[in-house]
Amino acid sequence: MAKDNIRTPIVCVLGHVDHGKTSLLDKIRGSKVCASEAGSITQHIGATLIPIESIRKMSGLKKDADINIPGLLFIDTPGHRAFTTLRARGGALAEIAILVVDINEGFKQQTLEALQILRNCKTPFVIAATKVDKIPGWRVHPDEPFQKTYAKQNERVQGILETKIYELVGKLSDLGFNSERYDRVRDFARNIAIVPSSGITGEGIPDLLMVMIGLAQRYLTESLRITVDGPGQGTVLEVKEERGLGMTLDLILYDGTIKVGDEIAVAGASGCIETKIRSLLKPRPMKEILIEDRFERVKSVTAAAGIKLVAPNLDDVIAGSPLRVIKGDRQKIIDEIDAEMQTANIKLSNLGISIKADTIGALEALSKELESKEIEIMRADVGPVSRHDIIELETMKEPLHKVIICFNTDILNDVSEMLKDSRYADIAVFSGNIIYRVIDDYIEWREEQIRKRDAQQFEAIIMPAKIQLLPNCVFRQSGPAVVGVRILGGLLRPKVALMAMDGRSIGTLKMMQNKGETVTEATEGMEIAVSIDGPTIGRQINVGDVLYVEIPERHVKVLEAEMLSHINISSQEALSEYALIRRKEHPFWGK
The missing domain is CATH 3.40.50.10050 (Translation initiation factor IF- 2, domain 3)
Incomplete structure (x- = not known):
């Protein structure tokens, strides 16, 4: 007959990049994971078991305190917002969460995303207001509970901290959450506890652990009951080869029991893989499963736990896949794993x-x-x-x-x-x-x-431009004509054909000078001298005439279809006027 048991609650750690999530866990477990991560940002989900005996010691819980949960299993989730999907998984998997916020920086975009995840998943959470040691003038008292170290600060520092706490309270209120500093909370079911702390000095860590245990003990006991004899269910964290073991799986077991000799099903690159467990290794308490450290061999493991599993044919297993112990309807289990993998949230296109x-x-x-x-x-x-x-x-x-x-x-x-x-x-x-x-x-x-x-x-494209011949600025009438012009719109370049307002081709603009210097471009408002090969001023063109750059039809199509947003308003207007002249005789010209 199945036996009921209370399993370790899974705790999810969320927050903005570089706000101190991994440093907080490093302090609790005495490890240095943060220093080993690329850019000091957690790149994979890790798991750390903190046994109740260690929590009692760090938090100051009395030995006779009636605690029926075996400890806390922390999942350290990636910090950057690109990991939204993984954080959502972490939030969904965890019964309780710690939202890490740098007390000096406050809420950032990733903090808001994490809050939305927790709200959607209806996951209870505590806020760790980290980096109190960075408050100007803060006197460090390593590993002390918050209230003790707070009492030893001067009034100015206490005032700064109170202001920062209430800035967090105000922001949370704007977002629809009631919150207060943890030691002032009367009803933890109605208010979010804010625990000032530091992952570097350890200050406030005892209070954080005490609040977490209190919440789990009071509100989660019933939901933590599992059937010890039920088939194990987990999520693969990492697939890697270990010296002396071969290919292994690091996984979070979140329900049931898994034993040496059990058949398991897990997702592979080419479909579901079925294999049999040869060995189970459990990291020693307070150690991060992703750290290469000594494991102890065990015959069976009951949820919740981070474990390493050894079995044949694991080479193609996909990290992030579900893992199930095969008991009962084998095909149903395989179908469920295949279905879960096919629902990966990736939107593909025909091109990209x-x-x-x-x-x-x-x-x-x-x-x-x-x-x-x-x-x-x-x-x-x-x-x-x-x-x-x-x-x-x-x-x-x-x-x-x-x-x-x-x-x-x-x-x-x-x-x-x-x-x-x-x-x-x-x-x-x-x-x-x-x-x-x-x-x-x-x-x-x-x-x-x-x-x-x-x-x-x-x-490559001939750009639109509109010019006007200026009075008293005719320097040569022909061969080529040299005349002063004002750029009324667009971008004028040399070696382009010119057209009159009635659609007649006038000639070719050869050279441009501005204050005696040759130029290759002129924009709206500029007055320059140009040489035009072809017309005679006083015959084909006259002072005061407006001329347009003559643009080939295929260039007009490109400009209107692909480049219109890249050219300025005066160029767009010159193009529109030029096309309108062309379309008087041919309505679909350039379309």
Whole structure:
């Protein structure tokens, strides 16, 4: 018969990049994960088990306090907003959350996104107002509870902190949340607790842990009841090869029990993979599962836990996939995993760039970020960049689509050699281990390519312009005529044909001078001297006449269809007037 048990609550850590999420966990577990992460930004979801004995010691909970939860399992989620999808998963998976906010910077865009996720998922949360040690004049008292260290600050510093706390309270109120400093909260079900703290000095950490345990104990006990004998369910965090073990899976087990010898189903690159567990390894308490450290071998694990799993045929497992122990209807379990993987939130187009990443979640994050910038994606895959990827890119007609963005995934050696070949010189590869930097690099490159393309197109296209012959400025009547003109609109360049207002071709503008200096461009309002080959002033043209640059029909089509938004108002007006003259006789001219 199934036995009921209380499992470890899963705690999700959310917040803006660089507001101190990982530093907070580093302080709790005494590790240095933050220093090892690229750019000191967490790039993957990690899991840390904090046993209740450690929490009692750090928070000052009395030994006789009636606590029935076994500890807290922290999920440290990525900080940058490109990971919105992963944070949403974290919020959905967790029973309780810590929203980290730098007390000196306040709410940022990612903070607001995290709040929206927590609201949508109806996840209870506490705010860790971090970096109190950065308040000017703050006197550090390492690892002390907040109230003790606060009492030792001078009045000016206390006043600064109170102001910053109430700025957070005011912002939360604007967003529809009631909140207060944790020691002033009477009803934690109605008010969000704000805990001032520091991940560097440890100040306020005891209070944060105490509040988390209190919330879990009071409001989550019933929801934490699990069936110990139920089949294990989890999410794969990472797929990696370990020396002496072979290919392994790091995963979060969030329900049921998993045992050595169990058959499991997990998503692979080519469909569902079924295999049998050879070994289970559990990180020692207070250690981050992503840190290469000694694990202890166990026969079985009950949720919630971060564990390492060893089994055959794991090479093609996709990070981010669901994992299920196979009990009961085997086909139903496989169908559920396939269905879950097919619902990955990636919007593909018939045309666009290609993206690669090491996990499904990172792929979704890239997709979401690019979609927000209206950048279309044609292909999205998990895994290293292969020869096939490059060959397929080379078939693209649009140069701006010959791009592959890859996050935290390898570029195979033969691909690197392939890209040195001149045949593939027009393919751009953007690779890195911090998503937002890779995306920023791509966008900078794309804008530069567009700028170059526009410049080339503008140079090739004859631009619209409208000029008027000035009185008392006829320097030569013909052969060529030299006369002063005012630019009434548009952009005037030499070596263009000119047309009268009645549609007659007048001649060719050869040279332009401004104050005795030869120029290659003149804009609205300028008065310059020009030489015109063909007409005689006083016969074909006269002082006061208005002339237009004569633009070929195909150029007018390009200007009106593709370049209108790139030219100024006076150029648009000159183009419109010129086209109107042409269309008097041929209504569809240039259309």
